[in-house]
Each structure stands twice: as C-alpha cells, then as structure tokens.
Amino acid sequence: MSNASKAGTFLLGDRSVNRMGYGAMQLSGPNVFGPPKDPKAAAAVLREALAAGVNHIDTSDFYGPHVTNQLIREALHPYAQDLVIVTKVGAQRGPDASWNPAQSPAELVRAVHDNLRNLGLDVMEVVNFRAWGNMHSPADGSIEEQFTALAELQRQGLIRHLGLSNVTASQVKQAQGIADVVCVQNHYNLSHRDDEQLIADLGKQGIAYVPFFPLGGFTPLQSETLSSVATRLGASPLCVALAWLLQRAPNILLIPGTSSVAHLRENLTASDWVITPDLLAELEGVA
Numbered sequence: 001m002s003n004a005s006k007a008g009t010f011l012l013g014d015r016s017v018n019r020m021g022y023g024a025m026q027l028s029g030p031n032v033f034g035p036p037k038d039p040k041a042a043a044a045v046l047r048e049a050l051a052a053g054v055n056h057i058d059t060s061d062f063y064g065p066h067v068t069n070q071l072i073r074e075a076l077h078p079y080a081q082d083l084v085i086v087t088k089v090g091a092q093r094g095p096d097a098s099w100n101p102a103q104s105p106a107e108l109v110r111a112v113h114d115n116l117r118n119l120g121l122d123v124m125e126v127v128n129f130r131a132w133g134n135m136h137s138p139a140d141g142s143i144e145e146q147f148t149a150l151a152e153l154q155r156q157g158l159i160r161h162l163g164l165s166n167v168t169a170s171q172v173k174q175a176q177g178i179a180d181v182v183c184v185q186n187h188y189n190l191s192h193r194d195d196e197q198l199i200a201d202l203g204k205q206g207i208a209y210v211p212f213f214p215l216g217g218f219t220p221l222q223s224e225t226l227s228s229v230a231t232r233l234g235a236s237p238l239c240v241a242l243a244w245l246l247q248r249a250p251n252i253l254l255i256p257g258t259s260s261v262a263h264l265r266e267n268l269t270a271s272d273w274v275i276t277p278d279l280l281a282e283l284e285g286v287a
C-alpha cells in the first residue's frame with residue numbers, strides 16, 4: 001500500500017482520490033511569485049508525490065502566476081490516468097506580487113483557459129470558485145454571477161466538476177442552486193476551527209472538505225500542547241496536525257503544501273499516527 005493511500009479514499013465528484021493529497025502552492029518562488037530557486041527540486045517534489053500514491057493535486061494559475069502550473073505540466077505531463085488536478089479561479093497577481101480579486105465572469109473564463117493552457121489539459125477535472133471575502137476568511141455576499149459563469153463553462157465541457165473556496169454555508173447553498181458542488185476548500189486546521197458545522201453538513205451530502213493552510217500556512221503551527229502530544233506519540237508536531245485532520249471527519253481531504261521532498265515524505269506518514277481520545281481531548285486546547 002502506498003503512503004498516500006493508507007489514509008483511505010474519498011469521492012471527488014465521480015473520481016476516487018486518496019485522502020492524502022498535495023498542495024502545489026509552495027513550489028513557485030518566494031511569496032508564491034516567480035520561479036523557484038531550484039526548478040529541478042520542485043519537479044522532484046511533484047514526482048515523489050505521485051510515486052508515493054498522491055492522486056489529488058491542488059493548484060492555481062495565480063501561483064507564480066502561471067509558474068506552478070507550468071512546473072506541474074513539465075514534471076508530470078502526460079498525466080497519470082488516476083491523477084485529479086484541482087484548480088481555483090478568482091484572483092490575480094499584481095507585478096508587485098500582490099493578490100487581487102479577479103471575479104468578473106470574463107476574468108473567471110480567462111482564468112479557466114489560462115489553467116487549461118498552462119497545465120496542458122483540454123478539460124479541468126475540478127475548478128473551485130475562490131470567493132474573495134476577507135482574503136483568508138469568507139464574507140457573505142452573492143456569488144451567483146461568478147458561479148453561473150463557471151457552470152456555463154461546465155455545460156460547454158471545459159470543466160467536469162465545480163467546487164468553492166473561502167465561502168460561507170449560505171454561499172454553498174446559493175451555489176448548489178446553480179450547479180452541483182463537489183468540494184469546499186476553506187481555511188481550517190487545529191487552531192482555526194470556524195467550519196466545524198460546515199464540515200459536518202458537507203459530509204452528510206458526500207461533499208469533500210479540503211482545508212487550506214492545514215499546517216498553519218506560511219508560518220506552520222506551533223503550540224506547546226501540540227509538541228507535547230507529538231512527543232508522546234513519537235511523531236512530529238506537523239504530522240500530528242495532519243493526523244488530527246484525518247481523524248476529524250472522513251470527508252476531509254488533505255493538501256499540505258511543501259517545497260521539500262523530505263517534508264513531503266514526512267507529511268505522507270500522517271495516517272500512521274492514531275490519536276487516542278485522551279490526546280484528542282488535549283489537542284482541543286490548541287484551538
């Protein structure tokens with residue numbers, strides 16, 4: 001059994017993926033802008049992920065911009081049949097590396113075409129509409145115009161499945177009135193727990209919940225409680241953070257990001273650690 005498959009599988013739309021996936025954002029240069037210092041090292045991470053059984057990669061054309069998708073294409077194309085590449089649209093980068101909204105229907109259509117071109121695909125398996133909100137947390141507001149534009153691309157056959165990112169429960173409901181939603185990607189980890197109810201509601205509907213910043217993002221989680229639990233389990237603190245997510249709900253799919261083969265290998269062992277109820281109770285303190 002490969003490392004990525006040990007945590008089991010979940011249906012993303014009509015495709016079964018291993019719950020341990022990989023988030024490709026860290027592969028481009030500093031601040032997710034420009035090329036990486038060592039493109040060969042970036043390619044090695046991607047190839048190692050697939051060799052370890054990862055068949056779910058999260059990306060976006062605004063990583064780099066374009067750079068991360070081009071790295072994925074160079075390293076992995078032609079793609080393995082079971083590989084599901086998920087992208088997101090709704091932002092663009094300024095020349096100063098700033099992150100800016102790009103949420104008009106025309107910008108969303110252009111972004112889907114950019115993803116297809118840079119990844120070397122005719123059809124995207126999953127496209128998430130990434131609502132702007134407050135950058136890393138959602139804010140209510142209509143997403144009808146944007147999701148309708150993506151649903152039209154789905155009807156045209158350019159997208160197989162649609163998802164959402166950085167959204168509230170009411171935005172999920174609104175989108176479901178327009179087209180099926182197969183996944184929701186929001187900020188969630190051991191210390192950022194706003195979505196408890198949403199995860200359960202999506203689980204009942206068979207919809208995947210894919211936490212972004214599963215390790216805490218650019219500044220990975222640090223907590224005495226987490227370190228203490230990790231020491232007793234004989235695991236690294238970040239593996240425990242991932243193991244906690246895997247145990248939290250069966251519809252949670254992981255896409256930890258890393259630019260390092262060593263960190264990737266370590267993260268893929270997360271399912272080896274079973275957190276007992278007493279340690280789970282202790283970890284509640286981290287939130």
Ligand SMILES: NC(=O)c1ccc[n+]([C@@H]2O[C@H](COP(=O)([O-])OP(=O)(O)OC[C@H]3O[C@@H](n4cnc5c(N)ncnc54)[C@H](OP(=O)(O)O)[C@@H]3O)[C@@H](O)[C@H]2O)c1
Pocket residue numbers: 022023024025026058059088130165166185186211212213214215216217218219220238255256257258259260262263264266267
């Ligand atoms: N929808 C959205 O708005 C959104 C926002 C952010 C991210 N995302 C997606 O979510 C994915 C995951 O988020 P993320 O990459 O930002 O954050 P993350 O997975 O929470 O953490 C990544 C950070 O942790 C470090 N790291 C990873 N494994 C480690 C290990 N074993 N030991 C020590 N450090 C480790 C990485 O550095 P190294 O490179 O040195 O390992 C990097 O600094 C992204 O790749 C992206 O696909 C989506």
